[in-house]
Amino acid sequence: MMPDTRVGTTFGHEFIGVVDQVGPSVQNLKAGDRVMVPFNVYCGSCYYCARGLYSNCHNVNPNATAVGGIYGYSHTCGGYDGGQAEYVRVPFADVGPSIIPDWMDDEDALLLTDALATGYFGAQLGDIVEGDTVVVFGAGPIGLYAAKSAWLMGAGRVIVVDQLDYRLEKARTFAHAETVNFNEHNDIVVHMKKTTDFLGADVAIDAVGAEADGNLTQHITSAKLKLQGGSPVALNWAIDSVRKGGTISVMGAYGPIFSAVKFGDAMNKGLTLRMNQCPVKRQWPRLFEHIQNGYLKPNDIVTHRIPLEHIAEGYHMFSAKLDDCIKPIIVAEAS
Amino acid sequence: MPYTAEAPTRRESNEELRARIPGWGADLDPADRPAVPRERFAPEVTGAHWDFPERQEERVPRERSIEHRFLTPVFGTSAPLHGVSGAIRRFAYEKFGEGRAAHWLLLIAGDRVDAVGSHLRSVLTLRPDNPVTETGVVSELRRGGIRSRVGRGRADVKHGWIDPLLIAGFWVFTGIVAVAVVRSIGKR
Ligand SMILES: NC(=O)c1ccc[n+]([C@@H]2O[C@H](COP(=O)([O-])OP(=O)(O)OC[C@H]3O[C@@H](n4cnc5c(N)ncnc54)[C@H](O)[C@@H]3O)[C@@H](O)[C@H]2O)c1
Ligand SMILES: [Zn+2]
Numbered sequence: 022m023m024p025d026t027r028v029g030t031t032f033g034h035e036f037i038g039v040v041d042q043v044g045p046s047v048q049n050l051k052a053g054d055r056v057m058v059p060f061n062v063y064c065g066s067c068y069y070c071a072r073g074l075y076s077n078c079h080n081v082n083p084n085a086t087a088v089g090g091i092y093g094y095s096h097t098c099g100g101y102d103g104g105q106a107e108y109v110r111v112p113f114a115d116v117g118p119s120i121i122p123d124w125m126d127d128e129d130a131l132l133l134t135d136a137l138a139t140g141y142f143g144a145q146l147g148d149i150v151e152g153d154t155v156v157v158f159g160a161g162p163i164g165l166y167a168a169k170s171a172w173l174m175g176a177g178r179v180i181v182v183d184q185l186d187y188r189l190e191k192a193r194t195f196a197h198a199e200t201v202n203f204n205e206h207n208d209i210v211v212h213m214k215k216t217t218d219f220l221g222a223d224v225a226i227d228a229v230g231a232e233a234d235g236n237l238t239q240h241i242t243s244a245k246l247k248l249q250g251g252s253p254v255a256l257n258w259a260i261d262s263v264r265k266g267g268t269i270s271v272m273g274a275y276g277p278i279f280s281a282v283k284f285g286d287a288m289n290k291g292l293t294l295r296m297n298q299c300p301v302k303r304q305w306p307r308l309f310e311h312i313q314n315g316y317l318k319p320n321d322i323v324t325h326r327i328p329l330e331h332i333a334e335g336y337h338m339f340s341a342k343l344d345d346c347i348k349p350i351i352v353a354e355a356s
Numbered sequence: 357m358p359y360t361a362e363a364p365t366r367r368e369s370n371e372e373l374r375a376r377i378p379g380w381g382a383d384l385d386p387a388d389r390p391a392v393p394r395e396r397f398a399p400e401v402t403g404a405h406w407d408f409p410e411r412q413e414e415r416v417p418r419e420r421s422i423e424h425r426f427l428t429p430v431f432g433t434s435a436p437l438h439g440v441s442g443a444i445r446r447f448a449y450e451k452f453g454e455g456r457a458a459h460w461l462l463l464i465a466g467d468r469v470d471a472v473g474s475h476l477r478s479v480l481t482l483r484p485d486n487p488v489t490e491t492g493v494v495s496e497l498r499r500g501g502i503r504s505r506v507g508r509g510r511a512d513v514k515h516g517w518i519d520p521l522l523i524a525g526f527w528v529f530t531g532i533v534a535v536a537v538v539r540s541i542g543k544r
Pocket of ligand 1: 230
């Protein structure tokens, strides 16, 4: 949950579009160019950007030093308007956006601006080595892409955990993964141990984040009552399911206030915890290759295309997980 | 299997995985992974043609974290501080660093005040908020609210009843107040 979310701010941090106007210092783009815009607002020149940490830029978010700039994602992330609109302001146009290559599908380009890049990044933070067993919590867009990417890094087994059967089905078909429905197990951690020779998985990826379900107290105190920065149910399951010396990659997002994370278990097990908002553009060249080679088909997970006028319904459908929704896309001009 | 030094036996060989999964192992070598190593000094690849960005004009006093030395050169302008929520938020920014719980709790309080204030303002306009269309709840009918939940063993269904209370709470409360006001006027 992100504090300082103001009435009147436009949401949307995953978007593509056509350049309408450029500012005086822009050199590489012109009106009419079709561009894909990473969800990070970043300057390209600060200490962090110079080192590739685009999601941690120090020059774009006056409201907080603990997070970079993100389009349409509260004032805690800089107070930028987002892309769920007909027009959006894109600072540093020579740094963030790229022209969409001719061969690329618009929907694939859109998914590259956040979900795909993030899932791929999440698998990388797992430091997967050949033959590793990787468990991914969450079968939403991020989890599905992370599971699929884990194979690219050479995983030997990929197990996806969720409670929605239609999403687990997608994890089997799209991401070639084994699946576990956590509602079918009294104690998901014990089940994970049983299925991994009682050692635990080598790598666990949290692709759930702040709204995690599966523990009523944790869910209600965080997702409903906002007493925690996020419900750490999935993160705690990850910590407990992974083997000693294993690695946790946290892609799930959490707010800046405290969450009841089982830190002692992580410490005593000698785990490596890795996490960040994804530095999107850094992932692009390699992902473009994977798409061109046919290893990845991002828009296979898109379930709904919703006109901008019906966005409120789209929000409710996605958040309540209605109509077997996995990834809805908002279309600004219904064509 | 007893607890020995042995690693668990692989279920599928590399060849089997390569045959089953397009692209298996394409990024096996960490050198092919774009996020490895985490930090890679390469300012020349970002496209920035400045050492420090040109400063954006500060048209209204912009709040900032006291953990920053100065107002960052670029910032969002979507919803400048205003009214009571603005005062609470400004106080949170000026008084407390990001490490302090008070900073965030005040910002959350500011959010609630902002939301209630906007609801109230909307009630006083000719085009008040429409809780039916604007919460998207009609998708319960159009997108199979019942079919999507019943008999599917979803854990979130157990606490789904809380959402309408949290969202509709304002309207119910305003309704009760409105009825009470009308009644008391009627009694006079
Ligand atoms: N780090 C980043 O850069 C970045 C970028 C994009 C998204 N995110 C975050 O990634 C997370 C996932 O995003 P998404 O779009 O896939 O969301 P989503 O809501 O579609 O997916 C989350 C899934 O987790 C499942 N789930 C709930 N509780 C669970 C539990 N305890 N164990 C296992 N599964 C559980 C849900 O049923 C759902 O299918 C969010 O927190 C999002 O904010 C982070
Ligand atoms: Zn920067």
